[in-house]
Amino acid sequence: VEGSELFWLNGKSQSCSDSNEILTIKWTRVHFLYVNQPKGVVMKNKYFLSLIASVITCLWLSQEIMAAKGIYVPLFTYRTGAYAGSGIPNANGMSDYLNMLNERDGGIGGVPIIVEECETGYNTKKGVECYERIKPKNPVVINPYSTGITLQLIPKSPVDKIPVHSMAYGLSAAADGSVFPWVFNYPSTYWNQASAIIKYIGYQEGGMSNLRGKKIGFIYLESGYGREPIPLFEQLSSELGFKLFKIAVAGKEMQNQSSHWLKVRKEKPDWMIMWGWGAMNPTAIKEATRIKFNMEKFVGVWWSGGEDDARPAGKAAKGYKS
Structure with a gap:
């Protein structure tokens, strides 16, 4: 068998070919081991340890072949x-x-x-x-x-x-x-993004000290992704004196956020931050325009900044940024 090694297990053969699949072998006895040599076939009767050695060799050869590929x-x-x-x-x-x-x-x-x-x-x-x-x-x-x-x-x-x-x-x-x-997680993290957004809002308000007493809403996808910046937002809220209120959007509710944005209208936040993904993004932007929220004060995480996120809302989305 040119270019490979073949071993026989209870009459069944397994080859160390260029397959990427890991071999799972349940036999406990090797009857014959064929090794391609110029002088012919070397046959040995081995037990479990020989099987283990053969499997290791086969896996090693498969990895070497793949690395070469x-x-x-x-x-x-x-x-x-x-x-x-x-x-x-x-x-x-x-x-x-x-x-x-x-x-x-x-x-x-x-x-x-x-x-x-x-x-x-x-x-x-x-x-x-x-x-x-x-x-x-x-x-x-x-x-x-x-x-x-x-x-x-x-x-x-x-x-x-x-x-x-x-x-x-x-x-x-x-x-x-x-x-x-x-x-x-190069080149940045969600905490970097969260702090950058708060810093941007502070700049727009004339300084970080002016955040005291402001109300900032955070609408996010109910997932590990959406929850990731919450501890930092809560810490910055305590340090800088702004009020933070949170609205979670479950995956099954991404395309039906009318009730979420009714809460936003009731809370009357000074700013809104969105941590959205997928269908949540265009839906949220459309709902924000529907309640006539000031889009100049609506900021999304970098994953909420695609053209297809803002396009469905048309000209009404002008001012939204990510």
């Missing part, structure tokens, strides 16, 4: 569901970029990039299933594109020694590499 970069995508409006552009952009590197540069350092998508639907459980499925293929990095999935993978990454790149999302505290050496 390219750099494996899985893409966690959500092209379907209520978050597809945000997920499709992200998936297309990352796929196009990695494929461009292959076509323009031959990959990275001359080694081609192997791109494979795994659809999560922005569902944490499906995201963890994707991770477990691709883990044996030795990914160079995982980019979950979901704070909920990221939070589940953070304790797994140091054990599996797979870096997690939660690019400007995920757990803000993971920026401390001394505590989270396997998680990277």
Whole structure:
């Protein structure tokens, strides 16, 4: 068998081919081990330890073959569901970029990039299933594109020694590499964004001291992503003296926020901050215009700043910023 090793297990053969699938072998006795040598076939009768050695060799060879083939970069995508409006552009952009590197540069350092998508639907459980499925293929990095999935993978990454790149999302505290050496959230965090928005509002009000007594509303997706900046907002509220009121939007309510914005109209906030995603963004902007909220004082997180987020509200959305 040229270019590979073949071992026989109770009359059934398994080959160390270029397959990316990890081998699961339940037999406890090896009858014959074939090794391709110029002098012919070497046959040995071995028991369980020989089987273990053979499996390890096979897995090692599979990894070596894969490493020689390219750099494996899985893409966690959500092209379907209520978050597809945000997920499709992200998936297309990352796929196009990695494929461009292959076509323009031959990959990275001359080694081609192997791109494979795994659809999560922005569902944490499906995201963890994707991770477990691709883990044996030795990914160079995982980019979950979901704070909920990221939070589940953070304790797994140091054990599996797979870096997690939660690019400007995920757990803000993971920026401390001394505590989270396997998680990277460059170039920024949600706490950075939250503090920047409050600083912007303070600037618009003529100084941070003028925030005292102001009322700031925070409407957010009820998820790990949406809840991430709340501790910082609450701390800044205490330090700077503004009143914070929060409105959570459940995933199933993203496209029906009329009751949420009736609360906003009742509270009469000076400013509104949105931490939205997917279908929540355009719905919130339309509802804000419907209650005639001052769009100049409506600020969204960077994930709420797509053209398709503001376009459905038309000219009435003018002034909204992210």
